[in-house]
Amino acid sequence: MTDRRPYIGGNWKMNTNRETAATLTRDVVEAIGDRASRVDVAVFPPFPYLLTVGAVLRERNSPITLGAQDLWLNPDGAFTGEVSAEMLEDCGVRPVLAGHSERRQVIGEADELVNLKVRRTLEAGLDCVLCVGETLEQRDAGETDKVNERQVRAGLAEVTPAQMPRVVIAYEPVWAIGTGKTATPDDAQDAHAKIRSVLTDLYGQHLADATRIIYGGSMKPGNAAELIAQPDIDGGLIGGASLKGADFGQIVAAAAG
Numbered sequence: 001m002t003d004r005r006p007y008i009g010g011n012w013k014m015n016t017n018r019e020t021a022a023t024l025t026r027d028v029v030e031a032i033g034d035r036a037s038r039v040d041v042a043v044f045p046p047f048p049y050l051l052t053v054g055a056v057l058r059e060r061n062s063p064i065t066l067g068a069q070d071l072w073l074n075p076d077g078a079f080t081g082e083v084s085a086e087m088l089e090d091c092g093v094r095p096v097l098a099g100h101s102e103r104r105q106v107i108g109e110a111d112e113l114v115n116l117k118v119r120r121t122l123e124a125g126l127d128c129v130l131c132v133g134e135t136l137e138q139r140d141a142g143e144t145d146k147v148n149e150r151q152v153r154a155g156l157a158e159v160t161p162a163q164m165p166r167v168v169i170a171y172e173p174v175w176a177i178g179t180g181k182t183a184t185p186d187d188a189q190d191a192h193a194k195i196r197s198v199l200t201d202l203y204g205q206h207l208a209d210a211t212r213i214i215y216g217g218s219m220k221p222g223n224a225a226e227l228i229a230q231p232d233i234d235g236g237l238i239g240g241a242s243l244k245g246a247d248f249g250q251i252v253a254a255a256a257g
């Protein structure tokens with residue numbers, strides 16, 4: 001990590017309930033203390049608990065940002081089961097995830113839809129965390145860089161330079177997500193550096209240098225510091241370890257330096 005401000009996101013996925021979401025938020029606020037002044041911290045609870053989590057953050061006067069895990073492309077209308085950027089904003093959301101591998105792999109979202117969601121998020125004035133990463137099969141076939149490059153280029157198609165300061169890229173090797181396996185700091189650094197060179201090609205050196213590229217995939221208190229110490233790793237997107245306030249707090253502490 002260089003002079004980019006670190007970014008740590010807690011992706012709660014489909015976990016917690018109304019009560020434990022509130023408790024976890026309090027625990028996270030407590031565990032992070034004043035470190036949020038040196039790190040951008042966001043939590044991404046399930047939709048039904050956004051208001052609950054937002055209320056706890058406000059009540060504690062916390063700088064932690066409320067994020068959402070997904071959105072749909074239209075502001076309103078006949079889209080059963082979907083949630084719009086406008087609704088999220090109304091609930092106090094700022095950042096929205098796009099292209100998470102669980103949505104790509106389990107729900108079947110392709111690069112084109114991911115790109116539409118990225119653009120919708122940015123057009124609505126929200127921030128976007130675009131997730132990319134290779135599967136084990138692709139890594140074994142030596143396609144890691146090719147896959148990342150394709151997902152970054154496709155995900156950012158028609159995203160303007162002026163919008164880029166509101167974009168964070170999360171490199172999440174699919175084989176490392178929720179498996180306890182982590183990319184080695186060297187492998188992760190290598191993937192991040194390649195992603196940054198794709199950003200340089202798309203937006204020039206200055207914007208590429210300013211964009212946070214965070215790592216996701218079994219990041220935890222025991223490995224966060226050495227990952228974040230790499231020059232092109234600017235933080236993390238945390239799944240499992242974000243469900244324990246103390247663990248998440250330690251990862252934020254590692255990023256705060």
Ligand code: PGA
Nearest residue numbers: 177178217218238239240
């Ligand atoms: P994990 O999830 O930390 O549980 O591996 C990371 C993610 O999917 O964002």
